Amino acid sequence: MIALKLSRGDIVVWLLAATLLVGLYTAFWQSDGRGAEAVVLVNGKRWARLDLFQNQDLEVPGPLGHSHIQVRNGQVRFVASPCPNKLCVHTGWLSQGGEVAICLPNKVSLQILGSDPRFDTINF
């Protein structure tokens, strides 16, 4: 074991390192489960990957027409879709990792990805 003789400078470096480590740990591992990205699938194939903090509106083409998807401040939803029952629109806003909304008739699905999702799968 090497005996460490710590100068004042060493202590400052160690303290900085420790602070940084705690900061990084918190940033990377203490996620609250809110996803930062979503993926849009059309007919099971990836059509787009969305940054949920970049507000935008998309017209996603499916067999029946365009599904309108909206991204606002970390959330995403179907605003309109050319399907008869509008189940996708009724699903409302999604924000948690793993949450899904789908428009089966138009074969468009929307799922939140989580960088560290708290759940492997969602039951509903």
Next chain:
Amino acid sequence: MIATFARTVLLFSLILAAGCERQPAVYHEQLLVFGTVVDIKLWGVQPQRGQQAVARLAEDFDYMHRTWHAWHPGPLGRVNELLTSGKPFTATPSVLPLIQRGSELSRLSGGLFNPAIGKLIELWGFASDEAPKGPPPSDAAIRAILDQQPSMADIQLDGIKMQAQNPALKLDFGAFAKGYAVDRAIEVLREMGIDNAVVNAGGDLRAIGRHGDRPWRVGIRHPREAGILASVEVEGDESVFTSGDYERYFDWQGKRYDHIIDPRSGYPAQGLSSVTVFTQQADLADAAATALFVAGPDEKDWLPVARAMGISGAMLVDDKGRVQITPGIRKRIYFEPRNDADKTQPEIHISAAL
């Protein structure tokens, strides 16, 4: 000083590197099949093998969907036509196992899970690709079907010959075909040597094995609000199925009519907003979730049904948001705070043991 600094940086990098796990070896794919999104996660499987497995499941799900669809034309539709004829006919092999298992589960549930009430479901407008808009059917129309008491016991099976005498009988396996299909999918994965997997068909799932060095983590969605009500860890082999009044319903003159029809009254079951069942077999979990939903929020009504069906656990959320839960599940479940500001938990009542 420089040497110390270099040593510090090296040590620090090592600490950081130790914190960075290798990306978990999960093969993940989603399928738009069986009228829903089927989400498949396989742990510790090479991508090529994962693709093979998922392609196989996609074919199977597609086949089962076409075969067992309650209102699209297909094998189940033909069986329904032949059943109403009253004459004996040769049972269709693709539908026979579903009829046998459906009859068994219906009997265990005391008839609360009843796949023979397809005519009632049709009358309410739920046997359609479109959501019904109301109005609800008339009492007389409901009574006309109820009076003939369609049940699985009306079907006589003799070897491969099948016959029924009840003209009000119509099979609709909507309340359990998904569970049956998930069981088949898990069987296929095991045959392929895949022992760590989750198959989630539109929110209802069966998980086997583990996610590497930890169990699978399952979030259970809140029946009334956006987000997660509770979470539970699953390992080994367990299904988690939920029946909820939010899945399919219509509102008429300020009243909600959900798709889970009580075979005793002919009306949508009342009092609960969701029932989550935990047990090994997915087909049992699926049928039991419906049966408990129909039984209603009173423990003396649902507990005997849960016991008779032999499920391992249940969680019921009533229409006021109160939770009833069996003791075994209570120990494993964690109720999520609704948000950072509000740490309140739902009112939780622990039931008698199963």
